[in-house]
Amino acid sequence: MxxxxLIYRAWQNTPRPIIYHTADGKGNPIDTECNFLDPLKHPKYDAEWNGNCLICGAPSHGGIPYKALLGSSYTDWSRHKCPESNHICPACAFTMMLNPASHRCCLFRYSFVAEKTLHICNRAEIRDYILEPPEPPFVMAATISQKKHIAFKSLVSYDRENFFCNLEEEQIQVNRQAAKDMIAVCEALRGIGMTKDEIMRGEIRYDRIKKFKLDAYDKINHLLRPCMGTRLFSLCLFVAQKMTEEEAICFLDLTLKTKPSQPERCSSTQPIKAGTSKEARPDTICGNKSSGLPAGQQSGQIMFPNF
Ligand SMILES: [Zn+2]
Ligand SMILES: [Zn+2]
Known part of the structure; x- marks a missing residue:
């Protein structure tokens, strides 16, 4: 498949309307409807056409002439699997059609997870799916630009522990445990006030850590350095939410200068929130009593996917 x-079949099995949980300009949560167009109702849909899809190359009965779908701004000609074809299959067409009657709704504007049904996801939801993938097979993709056709450049995943998630057009291999560790590091660093740009660059600013004891720099550096520069890290940082400062201090094992003898901070009974995420937090944080070390330090460094 x-x-x-897979995405088209998931959409066909998904109750309507499909709701996207997002936020308005002021950060208030709002729900919007995603009204995708049905390719079989396209005015140029030709039910009689038989052949291979221009884009995915799969044999198809029924298709839409590409000239009716791909405009002058389309730039993905080199990615087509069957360039000699002149029709696009309904599945590929579904992922590309703009709905002018509904805010130009189109799949490429959203991050999504397709399994039995289609989930249109905000960043917190994609984060939760990375930590807890659905039953395979599934397709997972995160868009940054909300402009590029990434659906047909994605991959079907068949394993919950090692799978693929597109970040824009890039197919990133995700080892679930490594992603869990990296997301926790990103969310902890955001919790002590580091921006995503600083985390991406590995820039540990003095003003972010001046209230902690002197070992803070080394502790943060030790966690951050092994992740940086990997593609998985870019994906994890993109979806990362934020710990509270208290959770972050606990996870990073930092000590405040002002409190020389701190009470037990890392309580497993403390609820941990990350943005709008409903997902239970990674058990490597705080609640894990088997080791006093943050997740990434248990084995000396962050685990990397070994493929
Ligand atoms: Zn949702
Ligand atoms: Zn196709």
């Missing part, structure tokens, strides 16, 4: 076939 091609990724677009």
């Amino acid at each position: 091609t990724p677009t076939q």
Whole structure:
């Protein structure tokens, strides 16, 4: 099964309307409807056409002439699996069609997870799916630009522990445990006030850590350095939410200068929130009594996918 076939089938099995949980300009949560167009109702849909899809190359009965779908701004010609074809299959067409009657709704504007059904996801939801993937097979993709056709450049995943998630057009291999560790590091660093840009650059600013004891720099550096520069880290940072400062101090094992003898901070009974995420937090944080070390330090460094 091609990724677009899986996505299209998921959409067909999804109750309408599909709701996207997002926020308005002021950060208030709002729900919007995603009204995707049905390719079989496209005015140029040709039910009689038989052949291979221009884009995915899969054999198809029924298709839409590409000239009716791909405009002058389309730039993905080099990615087509069957360039000699002149039709696009319904599955690929579904992922590309803009709905002019509904805010130009189109799949490429959203991050999504397709399994039995199609989930249109905000960043916190994609984060939760990375930590807790659905039953395979599934397709997972995160968009940054909300402009690029990433569905047909994605991959079908068949394993919950090692899977793929697109970040824009890039297919990133995700080892679930490594992602869990990296997301926790990102969320902890955001919790002590580091921005995503600083985390990406590995920039540990003095003003972010001046209230902690002197070993803070080394502790943060030790966690951050092994992750940086990997593609998985870019994905994890993109979806990362934020710990509270208290959770972050606990996770990073930092000590405040002002409190020389701190009471037990890392309580497993403390609820941990991350943005709008409903997902239970990684058990490597705070609640894990088997080791006093943050997740990434238990084995000396962050675990990397070994493929
Ligand atoms: Zn949702
Ligand atoms: Zn196709």
